[in-house]
Amino acid sequence: MDESVYRFAEFALSPGGRRLSLAGVSVALPPKTFDALCLLVRKRGELVAKEEFLRTLWPGVYVTEANLTNIVVDLRKLLGKEAVQTVAKFGYRFTLPVAGEAGIDQAAYESFVRGKELMAERSLESIQRARDLFMICVAADPQFAKGWAWLGRASRVLEKFKGDRPLTPNVAVAAFQRAFAIDPDSACAHNFYTQLQVDTGQGMQAMNRLAARIKTRGEDAETLAGLVQVLRCCGMLEESVAAHRKAKALDPTVKTSVAHTVFLQCDYASVFEHYVGKQYYLDVAAWVAMGQRERGLTLLRVRIAEQPELGPWMSALMGSLLAVLEGRREDALRLVERARSVYEPEGVFYFARHCGMLNEAASAVELIGRARREGFWSSETLERDSAFDGVRSGVEFQAEIAEAKGMEARARAEFEMV
Incomplete structure (x- = not known):
């Protein structure tokens, strides 16, 4: 196979050679139509915003969207009606399966x-x-x-x-x-790097980077998926859910971490809608929070028994919840101690919930404070989550709620200023 060619249906597209062929026969395309096809194919399966088409095809020149519409009509005549999908009000998506990546070995x-x-x-x-x-x-x-x-x-x-x-x-x-x-401008790099930044206490920096990217380039599903996580970690739960909805509107196949957001909102029934793929902890915690302790306990025992490759972090998280549910207080607290070696503030917050379930106020407050200092806070969860009912009235716990609200106000103001 030619290393510089994309292949889809019976077509072969060589962006570098500016050549499109059908079953080996060259197909003539106007330059702008060819460039539009290259852009769509390079981002196959992803939404290409109208603004990106206009910037790419007519840089520095004002044209109406009718020019783009005409190009899409021509491409559909050539490739088939379903090859280019319209995403109403946003842009277009190339839907044909594509083999290869131009210029890539x-x-x-x-x-x-x-x-x-x-x-x-x-x-x-x-x-x-x-x-x-x-x-x-x-x-x-x-x-x-x-x-x-x-x-x-x-x-x-x-x-x-x-x-x-x-x-x-x-x-x-x-x-x-x-x-x-x-x-x-790699969208997936921006999304994945956000996850590393959030885990290492740089959530605000990630939020500002993604917000600036959207301001200059417009919304795309991958960037919004990154915002789902970072806004959650800054306690902006409603905004996190809104980013998820926008991402899904742009690309129904995009994966986000919104299941964790709705869990923090105490909307436990919605966790099951969004927590897809291989499951570990979150749906179990949701069943327990909904009062279905036995169901959660059964699931947890099965998963721990059947998944020995959990690793130290997830093993401690799931094991401590199991010990809480089985009434093994000392075992649960011993496993919670492993949170000291966890390098992810949201995970530390989940360990804090286990301490709350055990009415261990000092440990819960300590872990909540550590999570906040390392980049994760959520006043709504601290105020509403039943896991904290036994420790919420404490002065130090109330101080953590106040700290979280202050951090959320600062984060929201910074986000709106970008």
Whole structure:
């Protein structure tokens, strides 16, 4: 296969050679139509905003959207009505399956695709294999920005859940830096890097970066997915849900972490709608919060027994909840102690909930304060979550609510100013 060619249906598209062929026969396209097709194919499956088309096809020139509409009509006549999907009021999406990535070594691209498939399985073993494939991918083609972004993502997940320190943080950071150096506008790199920033206490910086990106480039699903997480961690829960809805309107296939947002809103029934794929902790915690302790307990026992590869972080989180539900207080507190080695503020907050369920006010306040200092707070959860009912009246707990509200006000003001 030509390494510089995209293939879809019976077509072959060479952006560098500015050639489109159908079953080996060249197809003549006007320059703007060809450029529009290249943009759509490069971002296949993703929404391409009208503003991006206008910037790309007519830089610095004012034209009406009718020019773009005519181009899309011509492409549909050539490729079929369903090839270019209209996303009302926003833009268009290329829907045909595409093989290859122009300019990317084919072997590297195959490793990349397989790595993404393994990441979707969400087990530590599959993510380890995915990381190895992404390393092979970028070694074969060092200019493949998406490969570097996914390598950063896989490395960060392993660092967080498996405890691969200190190697993988360096790999993750270096991988993201490389991705941005090659393609500063890479949407997936911006999304994945946000997750690393949030985990390492840089949520406000991530929020400002994503807000500025949207202001200059317009909304895209990946950037909004990043905002779902970062707004949640800044206690802006309604705004987090709104970002999720916008992301889904732009791209129904995009994955966000909104299940955690609705959990913090104490909207536990909605957790099950959004918590998809391989499941670990969150749906169990939701069942328990809804008063279905036995159901949650049964699920938790089965998952711990059937998933020995949980890793130290998730093992401690799930094990401590199990001990709480089984009435093994000392075991639960011993496992909560492992939160001291957890490098993710939202995870620390979940451990604080377990302390609240045990009426351990001092430990709960300590962990809530640590989560806040490291970049996670939610006054709404502290005020409403029944896990904290036994400790909420304490002076120190009330002080944490006040601190969270102050942080939320500052974050909201900063977000609105970008």
